[in-house]
Amino acid sequence: MPLKRIVKGMLGIALVAALTGCGNGSSSSDSSAAAEKEKLVVQFVPTNNDGSMQAKAKPFAEYLSKKLDREVEVTLATDYSTIVEAMASGQVDLGIMPPAAYVQAKDMDAAEAILTSQLGAYDPETGLPLEGEKTNTFKGEILVRADSDMTELTDLKGKKIATLSPNSASGYIYPVAELKDAGVDPTTDATLTTVNDIPSEITAVLNGQMDAAFVFQGARNVFASSFPDNDLFEDLKVLYLTEGDIPNDAIAVQPTMDAELKEQIKEVFLNMADDEEGAEAMSLWGHQGYEEAADSAYDTIRDYTQRAAE
Structure with missing residues (x-):
């Protein structure tokens, strides 16, 4: 009898341990899955x-x-x-x-x-930030070299223009639409080149590879630190701000x-x-x-x- 009791006791302990182990494994798995879902x-x-x-x-x-x-x-x-x-x-x-x-x-x-x-917010005349003012819209900006003889939007006809992705509002969509409204189709009347980012666009204009760049309003302020050897306000000018607010x-x-x-x-x-x-x-x-x-x-x-x- 004592032996039988001992065997039964050991079996009982083993069963509890097995069930507990299964329970812990399930809980750990569920916890991990929950954590993954919550990420x-x-x-x-x-x-x-x-x-x-x-x-x-x-x-x-x-x-x-x-x-x-x-x-x-x-x-x-x-x-x-x-x-x-x-x-x-x-x-x-x-x-x-x-x-x-x-x-x-x-x-x-x-x-x-x-x-x-x-x-x-930016002052459309000076291109400088308006202290303490915020806005929920912005404009597209077309930059050219300060010594460029271009003075109006239609002067971009026949020029080389750096753009961002065709999915960019300020870097493509808005300036292209307003150029077409002005009678210049930049996809056929100019040469558009897509680049990776705005610093690359600015560099291309500064070194003469491109005549103009489609950027967002205030880009000269935002990326000034990327050009320590240039004064972007001295070297570049805003040819055009889009009429449409983005x-x-x-x-x-x-x-x-x-x-x-x-x-x-x-x-x-x-x-x-x-x-x-x-x-x-x-x-x-x-x-x-x-x-x-x-x-x-x-x-x-x-x-x-x-x-x-x-």
Whole structure:
């Protein structure tokens, strides 16, 4: 009898241990899966491709992770189209999206703007920042060398022009549309060359490879530090500012995202300007704050995109 009892006891212990082991394994697996599901993947389009933005992405991920109390991964889009593809495929949960890219993703039911960024306003006459003033729109800017004899938009006929991606509002869509409105089709009446980023465009104009560059308003201020041997206000002039206003970047999420998480993200971005780490994070894109998104503000992008394509 004692032997039987001992055997039964050992079997009982073994069974409990096995069940406990199964339970722990299942719990660990579920926990891991839950953690994976909760990870937030963020993507943005860098303003330049010199590698400096990659280093700044990690502190931004850490900042969001701390504020949202979840793992955050921040990735860089290689160009304007890849962030659209990433949102459409569900690889990215939160996109800091240039306006034309946002509209494309929105039309694919792959993005929902929860906020619009605020930028510093510029004096259209001097090109200098207006102290303390913010705006939720900007303009496209066409830069030429200061010694150029070009004085008006139509002077670009027959010229060599550096542009950004055809998906860029200020770097392509708006200036192309307004050139066509003025009677010059730059796709046939000029030579357009797509380059990787605005510093590359500016360099091409400075060294005479290109006669003009399509950039965003205030580009000479934003990228002045990239040209220590040049005074961009002395060496370049603004030939033209687009008549159309371009809505700022959209802070966009997957439309199917949990409503509570959307609100958490919104609160984090709305409060970024109030702390040092947040302000540093916003400087990645030159943002100075955020406001509630009015999706109708992006309708103008659709109009200009159609006009540029005609």
